[in-house]
Amino acid sequence: MGFSNKNIAGSQNGLLNFTSASRFIYEPETVAFLQLADINILNDSTVYYGGTAQEILGSAIWTGLNDFVISLKTAMSLTLGVNNLSTKFDTIYPFIGGTASAHKYNLCNPLNTDAAYRLVFSGGWTHSPTGVLPNGANGYTSTFWDSLNKAGDTRIAFGGYRRIIATAGLFGSWDLTNPTRLYDFVQAAAFTIGDLGGLLNGAPRTKSHAVALTSSNIKTFSAGVVKNTYAVPTFTRVAIPYFLGARNNNNVSINQYENGEWSMYWLSGAVEFTDTQIINTINAMDNLQVALLRNV
Amino acid sequence: MKIALLTIKQVRQLWQQELAPDWTFNPIINKFGNVFISEQEIAAITNPAFDWVKLLTLVEETDVRPPQDLTPPASDGIGIVITNSWRNGLNWPITLNGFEIQLKFNGTQYYIDRSVHQWTELQKELDKPQNDDFKRLLIPFYNYLKNTATRISV
Numbered sequence: 001m002g003f004s005n006k007n008i009a010g011s012q013n014g015l016l017n018f019t020s021a022s023r024f025i026y027e028p029e030t031v032a033f034l035q036l037a038d039i040n041i042l043n044d045s046t047v048y049y050g051g052t053a054q055e056i057l058g059s060a061i062w063t064g065l066n067d068f069v070i071s072l073k074t075a076m077s078l079t080l081g082v083n084n085l086s087t088k089f090d091t092i093y094p095f096i097g098g099t100a101s102a103h104k105y106n107l108c109n110p111l112n113t114d115a116a117y118r119l120v121f122s123g124g125w126t127h128s129p130t131g132v133l134p135n136g137a138n139g140y141t142s143t144f145w146d147s148l149n150k151a152g153d154t155r156i157a158f159g160g161y162r163r164i165i166a167t168a169g170l171f172g173s174w175d176l177t178n179p180t181r182l183y184d185f186v187q188a189a190a191f192t193i194g195d196l197g198g199l200l201n202g203a204p205r206t207k208s209h210a211v212a213l214t215s216s217n218i219k220t221f222s223a224g225v226v227k228n229t230y231a232v233p234t235f236t237r238v239a240i241p242y243f244l245g246a247r248n249n250n251n252v253s254i255n256q257y258e259n260g261e262w263s264m265y266w267l268s269g270a271v272e273f274t275d276t277q278i279i280n281t282i283n284a285m286d287n288l289q290v291a292l293l294r295n296v
Numbered sequence: 297m298k299i300a301l302l303t304i305k306q307v308r309q310l311w312q313q314e315l316a317p318d319w320t321f322n323p324i325i326n327k328f329g330n331v332f333i334s335e336q337e338i339a340a341i342t343n344p345a346f347d348w349v350k351l352l353t354l355v356e357e358t359d360v361r362p363p364q365d366l367t368p369p370a371s372d373g374i375g376i377v378i379t380n381s382w383r384n385g386l387n388w389p390i391t392l393n394g395f396e397i398q399l400k401f402n403g404t405q406y407y408i409d410r411s412v413h414q415w416t417e418l419q420k421e422l423d424k425p426q427n428d429d430f431k432r433l434l435i436p437f438y439n440y441l442k443n444t445a446t447r448i449s450v
Contacts, residue, residue: 135297
Protein backbone atom coordinates (compact mmCIF):
# COMPACT_ATOMS: atom_id res chain seq x y z
CA MET A 1 0.00 0.00 0.00
CA GLY A 2 1.39 3.39 -0.90
CA PHE A 3 2.07 6.10 1.59
CA SER A 4 -0.09 9.21 1.58
CA ASN A 5 0.69 12.58 3.10
CA LYS A 6 -2.90 12.71 4.24
CA ASN A 7 -2.03 10.09 6.82
CA ILE A 8 0.16 12.48 8.72
CA ALA A 9 -1.61 13.98 11.70
CA GLY A 10 -1.54 17.74 11.50
CA SER A 11 -0.37 17.75 7.90
CA GLN A 12 -2.44 20.05 5.75
CA ASN A 13 -2.59 19.81 1.98
CA GLY A 14 0.22 17.29 1.98
CA LEU A 15 2.77 19.88 3.06
CA LEU A 16 5.02 17.32 4.56
CA ASN A 17 8.13 19.41 4.06
CA PHE A 18 7.40 22.16 6.51
CA THR A 19 6.20 22.70 10.04
CA SER A 20 4.02 25.64 10.89
CA ALA A 21 7.25 27.47 11.74
CA SER A 22 8.48 26.78 8.18
CA ARG A 23 11.36 24.72 9.48
CA PHE A 24 12.41 22.11 6.96
CA ILE A 25 11.57 18.63 8.05
CA TYR A 26 11.79 16.50 4.95
CA GLU A 27 13.55 17.38 1.76
CA PRO A 28 11.42 16.96 -1.38
CA GLU A 29 13.71 14.23 -2.71
CA THR A 30 13.31 12.29 0.54
CA VAL A 31 9.53 12.49 0.35
CA ALA A 32 9.27 11.55 -3.32
CA PHE A 33 11.71 8.67 -3.04
CA LEU A 34 10.34 7.07 0.12
CA GLN A 35 6.75 7.35 -1.02
CA LEU A 36 7.60 5.50 -4.24
CA ALA A 37 9.70 2.99 -2.32
CA ASP A 38 6.59 2.36 -0.20
CA ILE A 39 8.30 3.16 3.10
CA ASN A 40 5.48 4.21 5.41
CA ILE A 41 6.56 6.90 7.83
CA LEU A 42 3.92 5.77 10.32
CA ASN A 43 5.63 2.43 10.80
CA ASP A 44 7.55 3.59 13.82
CA SER A 45 10.58 1.66 14.86
CA THR A 46 12.36 1.30 18.11
CA VAL A 47 16.04 0.82 17.53
CA TYR A 48 18.03 -1.02 20.11
CA TYR A 49 21.76 -1.11 20.40
CA GLY A 50 22.93 -4.10 18.43
CA GLY A 51 19.79 -4.13 16.30
CA THR A 52 19.67 -5.10 12.65
CA ALA A 53 18.69 -3.42 9.40
CA GLN A 54 15.54 -5.56 9.39
CA GLU A 55 14.37 -3.75 12.53
CA ILE A 56 14.62 -0.30 10.99
CA LEU A 57 11.16 0.79 9.88
CA GLY A 58 9.44 3.85 8.48
CA SER A 59 10.15 6.84 10.65
CA ALA A 60 13.77 5.93 11.30
CA ILE A 61 14.36 5.41 7.57
CA TRP A 62 12.76 8.77 6.79
CA THR A 63 14.96 10.49 9.34
CA GLY A 64 18.11 8.68 8.23
CA LEU A 65 17.66 9.33 4.53
CA ASN A 66 16.61 12.92 5.11
CA ASP A 67 19.69 13.61 7.21
CA PHE A 68 21.72 12.14 4.35
CA VAL A 69 20.06 14.39 1.78
CA ILE A 70 20.58 17.44 3.97
CA SER A 71 24.24 16.51 4.43
CA LEU A 72 24.73 16.20 0.67
CA LYS A 73 22.99 19.47 -0.07
CA THR A 74 25.03 21.20 2.59
CA ALA A 75 28.23 19.72 1.18
CA MET A 76 27.25 20.89 -2.31
CA SER A 77 26.07 24.32 -1.12
CA LEU A 78 22.55 23.63 -2.33
CA THR A 79 19.49 25.34 -0.93
CA LEU A 80 17.56 23.18 1.50
CA GLY A 81 13.89 22.53 0.92
CA VAL A 82 14.24 22.69 -2.86
CA ASN A 83 14.32 19.79 -5.29
CA ASN A 84 17.87 20.39 -6.52
CA LEU A 85 19.98 17.33 -5.78
CA SER A 86 19.87 16.47 -9.49
CA THR A 87 21.88 19.60 -10.28
CA LYS A 88 24.91 17.87 -8.76
CA PHE A 89 24.19 14.16 -9.02
CA ASP A 90 22.71 12.27 -11.94
CA THR A 91 21.98 9.22 -9.83
CA ILE A 92 21.94 8.18 -6.21
CA TYR A 93 20.64 4.70 -5.50
CA PRO A 94 20.08 4.38 -1.73
CA PHE A 95 18.92 0.74 -2.00
CA ILE A 96 16.40 1.20 0.78
CA GLY A 97 13.25 -0.87 1.13
CA GLY A 98 14.41 -4.45 0.75
CA THR A 99 12.74 -5.23 -2.60
CA ALA A 100 13.57 -4.77 -6.27
CA SER A 101 10.60 -2.45 -6.62
CA ALA A 102 11.99 -0.18 -3.90
CA HIS A 103 15.66 -0.48 -4.80
CA LYS A 104 15.17 0.57 -8.40
CA TYR A 105 14.55 4.26 -7.73
CA ASN A 106 17.02 7.08 -8.21
CA LEU A 107 16.83 9.45 -5.26
CA CYS A 108 17.62 12.43 -7.49
CA ASN A 109 14.72 11.74 -9.84
CA PRO A 110 12.46 9.00 -8.51
CA LEU A 111 10.44 8.29 -11.63
CA ASN A 112 9.85 4.92 -13.23
CA THR A 113 11.50 5.78 -16.54
CA ASP A 114 14.77 5.05 -18.31
CA ALA A 115 15.43 8.78 -18.56
CA ALA A 116 15.24 9.02 -14.78
CA TYR A 117 17.90 6.29 -14.51
CA ARG A 118 15.75 3.93 -12.53
CA LEU A 119 17.15 0.45 -12.41
CA VAL A 120 15.69 -2.68 -13.99
CA PHE A 121 17.19 -5.74 -12.41
CA SER A 122 17.98 -8.85 -14.39
CA GLY A 123 19.13 -12.30 -13.37
CA GLY A 124 20.23 -13.37 -9.92
CA TRP A 125 19.98 -10.74 -7.18
CA THR A 126 19.24 -10.85 -3.49
CA HIS A 127 17.30 -7.81 -2.30
CA SER A 128 17.27 -7.18 1.43
CA PRO A 129 17.12 -4.31 3.92
CA THR A 130 20.92 -4.19 3.77
CA GLY A 131 21.07 -3.54 0.02
CA VAL A 132 21.45 -5.36 -3.28
CA LEU A 133 23.61 -8.41 -3.81
CA PRO A 134 24.28 -9.77 -7.32
CA ASN A 135 25.05 -13.48 -7.49
CA GLY A 136 28.25 -13.26 -9.53
CA ALA A 137 26.78 -15.53 -12.22
CA ASN A 138 24.04 -13.70 -14.13
CA GLY A 139 22.82 -10.78 -12.02
CA TYR A 140 23.16 -7.24 -13.34
CA THR A 141 21.20 -4.04 -13.64
CA SER A 142 21.38 -1.20 -16.11
CA THR A 143 21.42 2.37 -14.87
CA PHE A 144 20.49 3.60 -18.38
CA TRP A 145 23.17 6.24 -17.75
CA ASP A 146 25.99 6.61 -20.26
CA SER A 147 29.03 8.82 -20.24
CA LEU A 148 28.60 10.03 -23.82
CA ASN A 149 25.53 12.01 -22.94
CA LYS A 150 25.99 12.71 -19.27
CA ALA A 151 29.64 12.99 -18.32
CA GLY A 152 31.95 15.86 -19.16
CA ASP A 153 35.17 15.37 -21.09
CA THR A 154 37.12 15.83 -17.89
CA ARG A 155 34.45 15.67 -15.26
CA ILE A 156 32.89 12.68 -13.61
CA ALA A 157 32.69 11.39 -10.08
CA PHE A 158 31.12 8.21 -8.87
CA GLY A 159 31.10 6.06 -5.81
CA GLY A 160 29.23 3.72 -3.57
CA TYR A 161 28.99 1.92 -0.30
CA ARG A 162 30.26 -1.63 -0.51
CA ARG A 163 28.89 -3.78 2.29
CA ILE A 164 30.30 -7.11 1.15
CA ILE A 165 33.39 -7.25 -1.03
CA ALA A 166 33.19 -9.01 -4.36
CA THR A 167 35.29 -12.05 -5.07
CA ALA A 168 34.34 -12.25 -8.76
CA GLY A 169 34.08 -9.81 -11.63
CA LEU A 170 37.25 -8.07 -12.74
CA PHE A 171 35.47 -5.35 -14.66
CA GLY A 172 32.30 -5.09 -12.65
CA SER A 173 31.16 -1.95 -11.00
CA TRP A 174 33.69 -2.47 -8.25
CA ASP A 175 36.83 -4.45 -8.73
CA LEU A 176 38.09 -6.09 -5.60
CA THR A 177 39.73 -9.19 -6.92
CA ASN A 178 42.57 -7.33 -8.52
CA PRO A 179 43.89 -4.55 -6.30
CA THR A 180 45.62 -2.78 -9.14
CA ARG A 181 42.89 -2.86 -11.75
CA LEU A 182 41.73 0.72 -11.57
CA TYR A 183 45.26 1.91 -11.16
CA ASP A 184 46.29 -0.04 -14.24
CA PHE A 185 43.61 1.68 -16.26
CA VAL A 186 44.65 5.04 -14.96
CA GLN A 187 48.32 4.50 -15.55
CA ALA A 188 47.64 3.04 -18.96
CA ALA A 189 45.70 6.21 -19.74
CA ALA A 190 42.64 4.28 -20.77
CA PHE A 191 39.96 4.76 -18.19
CA THR A 192 36.62 4.53 -19.93
CA ILE A 193 33.53 5.22 -17.89
CA GLY A 194 30.59 3.09 -18.86
CA ASP A 195 32.63 0.24 -20.20
CA LEU A 196 35.49 -0.46 -17.88
CA GLY A 197 34.31 1.84 -15.14
CA GLY A 198 35.58 0.45 -11.90
CA LEU A 199 36.12 1.46 -8.34
CA LEU A 200 38.95 0.53 -6.11
CA ASN A 201 40.78 2.37 -3.46
CA GLY A 202 42.50 -0.37 -1.54
CA ALA A 203 41.75 -1.00 2.12
CA PRO A 204 39.22 -0.58 3.51
CA ARG A 205 37.55 -2.37 0.65
CA THR A 206 34.13 -2.14 2.17
CA LYS A 207 32.29 1.06 3.16
CA SER A 208 32.19 4.18 1.01
CA HIS A 209 34.53 4.74 -1.88
CA ALA A 210 34.62 7.24 -4.70
CA VAL A 211 36.53 8.18 -7.82
CA ALA A 212 36.65 11.70 -9.20
CA LEU A 213 38.01 12.78 -12.54
CA THR A 214 38.69 16.47 -13.02
CA SER A 215 40.51 18.54 -15.58
CA SER A 216 43.68 18.36 -13.50
CA ASN A 217 43.78 14.81 -12.12
CA ILE A 218 41.95 11.70 -11.07
CA LYS A 219 41.61 10.85 -7.42
CA THR A 220 40.31 7.96 -5.40
CA PHE A 221 38.70 8.42 -2.00
CA SER A 222 37.78 6.24 0.94
CA ALA A 223 37.69 6.38 4.72
CA GLY A 224 37.17 10.10 4.55
CA VAL A 225 40.42 10.94 2.80
CA VAL A 226 41.99 11.17 -0.65
CA LYS A 227 43.67 7.81 -1.14
CA ASN A 228 45.52 8.31 -4.42
CA THR A 229 46.04 10.94 -7.08
CA TYR A 230 46.92 10.32 -10.72
CA ALA A 231 47.48 12.29 -13.86
CA VAL A 232 44.45 12.77 -16.06
CA PRO A 233 43.96 9.71 -18.22
CA THR A 234 42.52 9.64 -21.68
CA PHE A 235 38.84 9.80 -21.01
CA THR A 236 36.66 8.31 -23.70
CA ARG A 237 32.97 8.99 -23.40
CA VAL A 238 30.87 6.18 -24.76
CA ALA A 239 27.20 5.49 -25.43
CA ILE A 240 27.28 2.39 -23.29
CA PRO A 241 24.78 2.26 -20.46
CA TYR A 242 26.57 1.78 -17.19
CA PHE A 243 25.75 -1.47 -15.42
CA LEU A 244 25.96 -2.44 -11.80
CA GLY A 245 26.75 -6.05 -10.98
CA ALA A 246 28.50 -6.77 -14.26
CA ARG A 247 30.36 -5.23 -17.15
CA ASN A 248 28.47 -3.93 -20.14
CA ASN A 249 30.85 -5.11 -22.82
CA ASN A 250 30.32 -2.47 -25.49
CA ASN A 251 26.60 -3.25 -25.67
CA VAL A 252 27.54 -6.57 -27.27
CA SER A 253 27.61 -8.86 -24.28
CA ILE A 254 27.56 -8.84 -20.50
CA ASN A 255 30.38 -10.36 -18.55
CA GLN A 256 32.48 -10.02 -15.41
CA TYR A 257 29.53 -10.66 -13.12
CA GLU A 258 30.37 -9.67 -9.57
CA ASN A 259 29.12 -10.86 -6.20
CA GLY A 260 29.55 -8.04 -3.71
CA GLU A 261 26.74 -6.29 -1.88
CA TRP A 262 25.97 -2.62 -2.50
CA SER A 263 24.19 -0.43 0.02
CA MET A 264 24.41 2.66 -2.18
CA TYR A 265 25.76 3.83 -5.53
CA TRP A 266 25.96 7.23 -7.18
CA LEU A 267 27.14 9.01 -10.33
CA SER A 268 27.75 12.72 -10.49
CA GLY A 269 27.34 13.43 -14.17
CA ALA A 270 29.20 16.35 -15.70
CA VAL A 271 29.84 18.20 -12.48
CA GLU A 272 33.28 18.74 -11.04
CA PHE A 273 33.40 18.15 -7.31
CA THR A 274 36.03 19.43 -4.94
CA ASP A 275 37.90 16.99 -2.74
CA THR A 276 35.98 18.26 0.25
CA GLN A 277 32.67 17.71 -1.50
CA ILE A 278 33.61 14.14 -2.34
CA ILE A 279 34.80 13.43 1.17
CA ASN A 280 31.64 14.92 2.66
CA THR A 281 29.59 12.81 0.26
CA ILE A 282 31.20 9.54 1.24
CA ASN A 283 31.06 10.49 4.91
CA ALA A 284 27.32 11.14 4.53
CA MET A 285 26.96 7.75 2.87
CA ASP A 286 28.77 6.06 5.74
CA ASN A 287 26.59 7.89 8.26
CA LEU A 288 23.40 6.79 6.48
CA GLN A 289 24.42 3.16 6.70
CA VAL A 290 25.03 3.60 10.42
CA ALA A 291 21.58 5.14 10.80
CA LEU A 292 20.06 2.20 8.96
CA LEU A 293 21.99 -0.31 11.09
CA ARG A 294 23.60 -1.83 8.03
CA ASN A 295 27.08 -0.39 8.29
CA VAL A 296 30.12 -2.65 8.26
CA MET B 297 25.04 -21.46 -5.91
CA LYS B 298 22.19 -23.49 -7.34
CA ILE B 299 20.92 -23.14 -10.88
CA ALA B 300 18.17 -24.57 -13.08
CA LEU B 301 19.17 -25.80 -16.51
CA LEU B 302 16.93 -24.75 -19.39
CA THR B 303 16.02 -26.18 -22.75
CA ILE B 304 16.16 -23.93 -25.80
CA LYS B 305 12.36 -23.75 -25.76
CA GLN B 306 12.40 -22.65 -22.13
CA VAL B 307 15.05 -20.04 -22.85
CA ARG B 308 12.81 -18.55 -25.52
CA GLN B 309 9.92 -18.45 -23.06
CA LEU B 310 11.94 -16.68 -20.38
CA TRP B 311 14.19 -14.38 -22.40
CA GLN B 312 13.81 -10.79 -21.11
CA GLN B 313 10.48 -11.65 -19.47
CA GLU B 314 9.53 -10.07 -16.17
CA LEU B 315 9.73 -12.56 -13.30
CA ALA B 316 8.51 -9.89 -10.87
CA PRO B 317 7.98 -6.15 -11.14
CA ASP B 318 11.20 -4.43 -12.26
CA TRP B 319 13.07 -7.70 -12.52
CA THR B 320 13.70 -9.83 -15.61
CA PHE B 321 15.10 -13.29 -16.23
CA ASN B 322 18.64 -13.48 -17.55
CA PRO B 323 19.22 -16.96 -18.98
CA ILE B 324 22.94 -17.33 -19.46
CA ILE B 325 25.30 -19.87 -20.99
CA ASN B 326 27.96 -21.41 -18.80
CA LYS B 327 31.37 -22.55 -19.96
CA PHE B 328 30.02 -25.95 -20.92
CA GLY B 329 27.29 -24.54 -23.12
CA ASN B 330 24.46 -25.19 -20.67
CA VAL B 331 21.87 -22.44 -20.43
CA PHE B 332 20.63 -21.74 -16.92
CA ILE B 333 18.89 -19.31 -14.60
CA SER B 334 19.79 -18.82 -10.96
CA GLU B 335 18.03 -19.85 -7.77
CA GLN B 336 17.68 -16.16 -6.89
CA GLU B 337 15.56 -15.57 -9.97
CA ILE B 338 13.36 -18.56 -9.24
CA ALA B 339 12.89 -17.53 -5.60
CA ALA B 340 11.81 -14.05 -6.68
CA ILE B 341 9.14 -15.12 -9.18
CA THR B 342 5.78 -13.49 -8.55
CA ASN B 343 4.53 -13.49 -12.15
CA PRO B 344 2.04 -16.39 -12.28
CA ALA B 345 2.86 -16.96 -15.95
CA PHE B 346 6.14 -18.44 -14.78
CA ASP B 347 4.95 -20.61 -11.91
CA TRP B 348 6.19 -23.57 -13.94
CA VAL B 349 9.74 -22.34 -13.53
CA LYS B 350 9.48 -22.99 -9.79
CA LEU B 351 9.13 -26.68 -10.60
CA LEU B 352 12.48 -26.88 -12.39
CA THR B 353 15.12 -28.97 -10.68
CA LEU B 354 17.86 -27.01 -8.96
CA VAL B 355 21.40 -28.33 -9.18
CA GLU B 356 24.67 -27.06 -7.81
CA GLU B 357 26.41 -25.00 -10.45
CA THR B 358 29.62 -26.87 -9.79
CA ASP B 359 27.91 -30.19 -10.53
CA VAL B 360 26.94 -29.21 -14.06
CA ARG B 361 28.89 -31.12 -16.64
CA PRO B 362 29.48 -30.42 -20.31
CA PRO B 363 26.36 -31.17 -22.36
CA GLN B 364 26.38 -34.31 -24.44
CA ASP B 365 27.21 -34.00 -28.07
CA LEU B 366 24.02 -35.08 -29.80
CA THR B 367 25.41 -34.60 -33.28
CA PRO B 368 25.52 -37.91 -35.15
CA PRO B 369 28.88 -38.83 -36.64
CA ALA B 370 29.37 -38.10 -40.32
CA SER B 371 28.63 -40.90 -42.75
CA ASP B 372 31.61 -43.04 -43.73
CA GLY B 373 29.95 -43.84 -47.07
CA ILE B 374 28.53 -47.14 -45.88
CA GLY B 375 24.86 -47.76 -45.08
CA ILE B 376 23.21 -50.66 -43.28
CA VAL B 377 20.03 -51.83 -44.97
CA ILE B 378 16.88 -51.79 -42.87
CA THR B 379 14.41 -54.41 -43.95
CA ASN B 380 10.68 -53.82 -44.02
CA SER B 381 10.17 -55.82 -40.87
CA TRP B 382 12.52 -53.58 -38.89
CA ARG B 383 11.20 -50.48 -40.63
CA ASN B 384 7.65 -51.33 -39.62
CA GLY B 385 8.53 -52.81 -36.24
CA LEU B 386 10.29 -49.77 -34.81
CA ASN B 387 9.26 -46.17 -34.31
CA TRP B 388 11.41 -44.04 -36.60
CA PRO B 389 13.42 -42.05 -35.98
CA ILE B 390 14.71 -43.95 -32.97
CA THR B 391 15.22 -41.39 -30.22
CA LEU B 392 16.75 -41.49 -26.78
CA ASN B 393 17.26 -38.40 -24.62
CA GLY B 394 18.02 -36.18 -27.58
CA PHE B 395 19.95 -38.76 -29.59
CA GLU B 396 18.29 -39.63 -32.86
CA ILE B 397 18.84 -42.39 -35.43
CA GLN B 398 17.39 -41.34 -38.77
CA LEU B 399 16.02 -43.80 -41.32
CA LYS B 400 17.24 -42.87 -44.77
CA PHE B 401 16.11 -43.92 -48.26
CA ASN B 402 18.33 -44.05 -51.36
CA GLY B 403 15.47 -44.53 -53.84
CA THR B 404 15.43 -48.29 -53.61
CA GLN B 405 16.36 -49.27 -50.08
CA TYR B 406 15.94 -47.97 -46.54
CA TYR B 407 19.13 -47.78 -44.50
CA ILE B 408 20.92 -46.11 -41.62
CA ASP B 409 24.46 -44.82 -41.74
CA ARG B 410 26.97 -47.32 -40.40
CA SER B 411 28.65 -44.49 -38.54
CA VAL B 412 25.49 -44.02 -36.47
CA HIS B 413 25.58 -47.67 -35.45
CA GLN B 414 29.12 -47.01 -34.22
CA TRP B 415 28.13 -43.76 -32.42
CA THR B 416 30.20 -43.73 -29.21
CA GLU B 417 28.17 -41.05 -27.40
CA LEU B 418 24.92 -42.92 -28.09
CA GLN B 419 26.49 -46.13 -26.83
CA LYS B 420 27.45 -44.38 -23.57
CA GLU B 421 23.90 -43.13 -23.19
CA LEU B 422 22.52 -46.63 -23.76
CA ASP B 423 24.86 -47.99 -21.11
CA LYS B 424 23.41 -45.76 -18.40
CA PRO B 425 21.36 -47.77 -15.86
CA GLN B 426 18.27 -45.61 -16.33
CA ASN B 427 18.20 -46.64 -20.00
CA ASP B 428 18.32 -50.40 -19.34
CA ASP B 429 14.75 -51.05 -20.53
CA PHE B 430 15.30 -49.17 -23.76
CA LYS B 431 18.58 -50.96 -24.33
CA ARG B 432 16.97 -54.38 -23.87
CA LEU B 433 14.39 -53.52 -26.52
CA LEU B 434 17.12 -52.49 -28.93
CA ILE B 435 19.36 -55.54 -28.47
CA PRO B 436 17.65 -57.64 -31.18
CA PHE B 437 17.89 -54.71 -33.58
CA TYR B 438 21.54 -54.15 -32.75
CA ASN B 439 22.22 -57.83 -33.23
CA TYR B 440 20.56 -57.58 -36.65
CA LEU B 441 22.71 -54.58 -37.55
CA LYS B 442 25.85 -56.32 -36.38
CA ASN B 443 25.36 -59.82 -37.71
CA THR B 444 22.77 -60.00 -40.47
CA ALA B 445 22.16 -56.70 -42.20
CA THR B 446 23.47 -55.96 -45.67
CA ARG B 447 26.03 -53.16 -46.14
CA ILE B 448 25.66 -50.83 -49.09
CA SER B 449 27.54 -47.85 -50.46
CA VAL B 450 25.70 -44.60 -49.96
